[in-house]
Amino acid sequence: MSNLNFAYARDPVLKGVEFTLEKRAIGLLGPNGSGKTTLLRCLLGQVPLASGEVSVLGWDMASKARIARAGLGWMPETGGIIPNMSGVGVVAYMGELSGMPARDAMQRAHEVLHYVGLADERYRMCDKYSQGMKQRLKLAQALVHDPDWLFLDEPTSGLDPRGRVAILELIGDLARNKGMGVILSTHLLADVESVCEEIIVLRDGQLMAQERVDAGNREPRQVFEVEGFGDEEAFRQGLSALGAKVVDDKRLMLVTLDLTKIVGAAHEGGFETSAGVKAILGVAAQNDFALRRVRRRPVTLAEEFYRMVEA
Amino acid sequence: MPIYERGYTNWEPSAGRARPAWWVIAKRGIAEPLKKRWLLVLLLAAWVPAIVKAAMIYVKLKAGDIADLLGGGWTSIDPAGFLAFMDGQRFFVFVLLAIVGAGLIASDRRDNGLSLYFSRPLGLASYVGGKSLIIMFYYFMVTLAPVYALCLFAYVIAPEATGLELLFLTPLRATLYCTLVGASLSLVLLAFSSLGKRSIFVMVWWAIMVMGTETIGAIAEGLGQDSVQAVNFLGQYHNAGTVIFGAEPRLAVNPLVSCLILVAWTVGAILILRKQIRPVEVVS
Numbered sequence: 191m192s193n194l195n196f197a198y199a200r201d202p203v204l205k206g207v208e209f210t211l212e213k214r215a216i217g218l219l220g221p222n223g224s225g226k227t228t229l230l231r232c233l234l235g236q237v238p239l240a241s242g243e244v245s246v247l248g249w250d251m252a253s254k255a256r257i258a259r260a261g262l263g264w265m266p267e268t269g270g271i272i273p274n275m276s277g278v279g280v281v282a283y284m285g286e287l288s289g290m291p292a293r294d295a296m297q298r299a300h301e302v303l304h305y306v307g308l309a310d311e312r313y314r315m316c317d318k319y320s321q322g323m324k325q326r327l328k329l330a331q332a333l334v335h336d337p338d339w340l341f342l343d344e345p346t347s348g349l350d351p352r353g354r355v356a357i358l359e360l361i362g363d364l365a366r367n368k369g370m371g372v373i374l375s376t377h378l379l380a381d382v383e384s385v386c387e388e389i390i391v392l393r394d395g396q397l398m399a400q401e402r403v404d405a406g407n408r409e410p411r412q413v414f415e416v417e418g419f420g421d422e423e424a425f426r427q428g429l430s431a432l433g434a435k436v437v438d439d440k441r442l443m444l445v446t447l448d449l450t451k452i453v454g455a456a457h458e459g460g461f462e463t464s465a466g467v468k469a470i471l472g473v474a475a476q477n478d479f480a481l482r483r484v485r486r487r488p489v490t491l492a493e494e495f496y497r498m499v500e501a
Numbered sequence: 502m503p504i505y506e507r508g509y510t511n512w513e514p515s516a517g518r519a520r521p522a523w524w525v526i527a528k529r530g531i532a533e534p535l536k537k538r539w540l541l542v543l544l545l546a547a548w549v550p551a552i553v554k555a556a557m558i559y560v561k562l563k564a565g566d567i568a569d570l571l572g573g574g575w576t577s578i579d580p581a582g583f584l585a586f587m588d589g590q591r592f593f594v595f596v597l598l599a600i601v602g603a604g605l606i607a608s609d610r611r612d613n614g615l616s617l618y619f620s621r622p623l624g625l626a627s628y629v630g631g632k633s634l635i636i637m638f639y640y641f642m643v644t645l646a647p648v649y650a651l652c653l654f655a656y657v658i659a660p661e662a663t664g665l666e667l668l669f670l671t672p673l674r675a676t677l678y679c680t681l682v683g684a685s686l687s688l689v690l691l692a693f694s695s696l697g698k699r700s701i702f703v704m705v706w707w708a709i710m711v712m713g714t715e716t717i718g719a720i721a722e723g724l725g726q727d728s729v730q731a732v733n734f735l736g737q738y739h740n741a742g743t744v745i746f747g748a749e750p751r752l753a754v755n756p757l758v759s760c761l762i763l764v765a766w767t768v769g770a771i772l773i774l775r776k777q778i779r780p781v782e783v784v785s
Binding site: 363 | 508509510511512514515517518519520522525526529533608609611612613614616617618619620621622623624779780781
């Protein structure tokens with residue numbers, strides 16, 4: 191996707207968005223109205239672009255969207271259920287519309303409904319399904335033609351905690367074990383954290399970040415939780431000499447180390463957290479400070495997200 | 502291994518042939534209403550005039566012109582008689598198409614179904630084509646199919662009296678007429694359906710379009726305002742059909758003018774469909 195611009199009427203929604211994605215589980219994050227769903231629709235070739243290019247599975251979505259869509263599965267947030275049909279009927283119908291022979295579509299519909307846990311309910315009219323069942327049905331119809339990429343718009347919306355976990359497990363299984371690319375658009379950070387390897391963050395239609403979920407752990411500035419007893423003053427001075435910033439947090443010391451200043455910490459693609467721990471251990475040994483605890487404070491996705499969005 | 506133990510498996514295509522999307526949409530859309538018993542009853546009721554006409558034709562061909570005393574135009578087996586028969590079916594056309602066609606796009610819009618359709622490898626033409634075929638099928642069921650049956654019936658009971666005109670030319674005329682009218686009617690009805698999200702409102706608009714304009718046309722005729730008859734929507738189809746069947750126009754409107762009016766309606770419908778059918782609802 192390069193220099194993508196899109197506007198509803200004259201209201202710009204996406205502004206100069208540009209990225210390339212590899213097949214893996216990718217979280218699409220952003221506040222409400224940031225353009226997440228529109229971005230997915232651009233990837234599906236459902237909306238005409240103001241400018242820019244979108245290429246999916248090697249097909250230009252401006253001219254070959256129909257061909258590309260044979261390899262894409264779409265689970266919309268709202269609606270997306272065809273009334274007056276049974277669950278298996280909807281899924282088979284969608285399979286046929288995706289270019290599957292009728293018999294294959296029906297057989298496959300049964301399989302994917304088993305997979306998403308709707309085997310016992312497949313002959314019920316889908317209008318009568320509960321919200322959780324509808325979400326599963328929407329996932330099944332997106333899977334029926336065995337797509338290369340799955341675009342999921344708020345897949346856990348309206349689900350109870352158990353249903354949410356179940357859907358996330360299915361999505362995680364598809365991405366990790368079945369080799370399917372997944373783009374999960376959501377505002378629930380925990381969903382992304384539990385499933386995705388990479389995140390794309392949008393704000394006001396602009397791409398704020400595209401990085402791995404654990405990218406925060408590869409930042410040069412890392413925070414360590416330290417607890418111990420002994421000559422604390424000398425220990426603090428030793429840390430300051432290393433260029434560290436120390437802040438008290440109840441009985442813990444939060445030590446922010448700049449790993450670029452630690453010899454041997456930098457390596458290709460990031461920084462070695464253990465080098466930071468070793469440096470703290472060294473300072474403690476030199477200053478007669480007995481450590482009870484030294485551990486890297488993990489950077490949560492929420493912290494990263496708010497840092498990016500509020501920047 | 503049972504399915505439920507296999508988890509997710511990749512699809513391995515069989516040797517079967519995939520059908521085009523318009524066919525899939527039409528097949529499902531045609532089958533769906535047939536599950537309703539009352540709709541089957543309505544379809545059967547729509548064949549009652551054909552059965553009556555068949556009986557009249559039988560009497561005419563077997564008993565001579567005495568049958569004309571019974572039914573006048575009902576016994577006619579010339580092309581104009583069949584056009585009149587199809588025009589007489591307009592009540593069933595109106596009701597049946599309203600039931601079958603009103604929700605075809607409206608319900609997809611209401612349930613965000615368009616987003617699902619257009620996430621598949623199909624375009625606007627396939628979608629509209631498939632939906633149109635549903636309406637055309639039911640239109641044919643109450644117009645073209647009875648005409649075929651009547652022509653065949655008349656030929657079978659008296660081949661020497663009816664000749665090839667009834668076996669080939671009349672069905673050919675009827676096919677051409679019904680295909681053009683069915684396509685135009687279906688596009689206009691789909692355009693109405695695309696303007697709303699609730700079938701009931703579409704039905705109301707359809708009723709105004711068909712019954713309302715016919716009433717206005719009839720009042721205008723009574724008042725001697727012949728030019729106002731151009732608003733009679735279904736009447737224009739019959740009027741235009743007189744060109745194909747070589748019959749006398751029912752309305753005081755030139756058949757070619759009727760053709761132009763219908764072309765305008767159809768083009769307007771296509772423009773509305775192009776504007777309204779999109780996978781994304783733009784909320785201002």
